[in-house]
Amino acid sequence: NKSLRDEIESGRFREDLMYRIRIVPLFLPPLVEREGDIEALTWHFIKEFNERALVREATRDQSDPNDLPCRRIHFVAPDAHARLLAYQWPGNVRELRNVIEYAFAVGEGPVLSLAELPPELRGEPPPRTSRGHVGGFSPEDDEKARIVEALRIANGLKSQAAELLGISRTTLWRKMRELKLET
CATH class of the missing domain: 1.10.10 (Arc Repressor Mutant, subunit A)
Incomplete structure (x- = not known):
């Protein structure tokens, strides 16, 4: 995530190309500043991977002991939920999606637990600048x-x-x- 203006000035990006792709510029605050979006996106990605699991489950060979059932998550444990909200998300939405996919890959059962989050999320979270509840x-x-x-x-x-x-x-x-x- 870089400023195209800065990239043009440094000669690393063509100005004419910027004008071709820049129709409506969007400026979004980082995910860490949008706590309500963290929760909504978490459940969006859980739903996405649950749907994928259902499709895979329909095609898996149940006679093969190595073809294990697919995991579906229906609940996020309170400590994992708190850690997801407290994390700084330097990789923004892509990082959040990868964290949820990681939890699907390493965990079992319907509950996403703190132990199933990547190591960088399991450590003590740094303090956030805003802790208010979003969305009323x-x-x-x-x-x-x-x-x-x-x-x-x-x-x-x-x-x-x-x-x-x-x-x-x-x-x-x-x-x-x-x-x-x-x-």
């Missing part, structure tokens, strides 16, 4: 959505949902009561 959702809304999704994946089994969320069953019951979810 409160932390309670996010927590409620995560609990509802965990319960859906666990077919209503609270002990399994609590495990997916990384909390105790008692804590899950308390949070469900506080958030006025059916217990």
Whole structure:
């Protein structure tokens, strides 16, 4: 990602070519400044790789023990979710896509966990300049959505949902009561 103006001035890019390709210039802030986009893109890429897995699953040879089933992700563990939001994303959207693809390749099961993220994301995250919630959702809304999704994946089994969320069953019951979810 370089300024074409700077590249032209240094002689590394032809000015006439810039005028041919520059119809509507787009200036996007880096992904790290668009926290809401990080979450939306994460789920977009998860959906993309889930669909790919479904296609591959339909064509795999189930009689071959080496042709393993394809992974599908339905939930992002809270610690992995927090790390995805806290990471600086120097490679922007391409890097985020590669991280999700990496998690599909190295992990198992329906939950994307922190351990399945690349090593550079598992370390202690540097502080972010902005930590506000984007899109008008409160932390309670996010927590409620995560609990509802965990319960859906666990077919209503609270002990399994609590495990997916990384909390105790008692804590899950308390949070469900506080958030006025059916217990």
